[in-house]
Amino acid sequence: MNRSLLLNFLGVVLIILGFALLALTLLMQTQQFSLRYEAFLQMLSNLDDAVANLPLKGLIVVAILLIYVAKSLVPIPMSAVCVIAGMVFPTPVAVLINILGFFGLTTAKYAWGKHLGSGIIYKLLCRYENIQRILESDTSAKDVLLVGFRLVPVVPINSISQIYGAMDFSFVRYTILSLLGFLPRIISYAMVGRHVYNPFSLAFMLPIVIMFELSGAALIAVNAFIEFYNNKIKSV
Numbered sequence: 001m002n003r004s005l006l007l008n009f010l011g012v013v014l015i016i017l018g019f020a021l022l023a024l025t026l027l028m029q030t031q032q033f034s035l036r037y038e039a040f041l042q043m044l045s046n047l048d049d050a051v052a053n054l055p056l057k058g059l060i061v062v063a064i065l066l067i068y069v070a071k072s073l074v075p076i077p078m079s080a081v082c083v084i085a086g087m088v089f090p091t092p093v094a095v096l097i098n099i100l101g102f103f104g105l106t107t108a109k110y111a112w113g114k115h116l117g118s119g120i121i122y123k124l125l126c127r128y129e130n131i132q133r134i135l136e137s138d139t140s141a142k143d144v145l146l147v148g149f150r151l152v153p154v155v156p157i158n159s160i161s162q163i164y165g166a167m168d169f170s171f172v173r174y175t176i177l178s179l180l181g182f183l184p185r186i187i188s189y190a191m192v193g194r195h196v197y198n199p200f201s202l203a204f205m206l207p208i209v210i211m212f213e214l215s216g217a218a219l220i221a222v223n224a225f226i227e228f229y230n231n232k233i234k235s236v
Contacts, residue, residue, distance in 0.1 A: 018212030086193020113165025150181025
């Protein structure tokens, strides 16, 4: 399967999964499931109260930021880190904590790439000539590609940060574009964490559905942009 078919296929799969989760959520609202679900929610409510009464919230913030530090070296799922903040803190606070952690993580890996090179992921991406042409260009196409990379969950954060650092890409633009692309996921994960104690509610599922739909659409859009850019280059 070539790059174009693979990206389109993954995009459609993510969109379908999003609709499937939405359908499951609506199904869970029916009376047939509600009684068993109420008992489950009571158990989660007790957990919610225990988390809300945790002392020393400042130490929890430090712990979350240390997890981001560890993520620069260990493949910890980004979603898990963001959700933890949402479980403990109100959504706006959780978003700010995750933005700070994300900034630290991407800055560290950018510096890593700047001093140690782009790494193996760059070589894998360059197997696709169309992507290689964009990465090696001096145009704003790399801006669009960076935002697209940040929008899609399956693209590793650390590797892309390292690649853009190795390319000596403007750090300010890199930071702004990275945050622009990743912010929808940060907000969604924080909302998921906030409502994790009611996992089949619309408040919990809707951000996940939006992430799936947005990620699927982003994959298809990135694929279309790569095709458009390369066709434009060939026609010049």
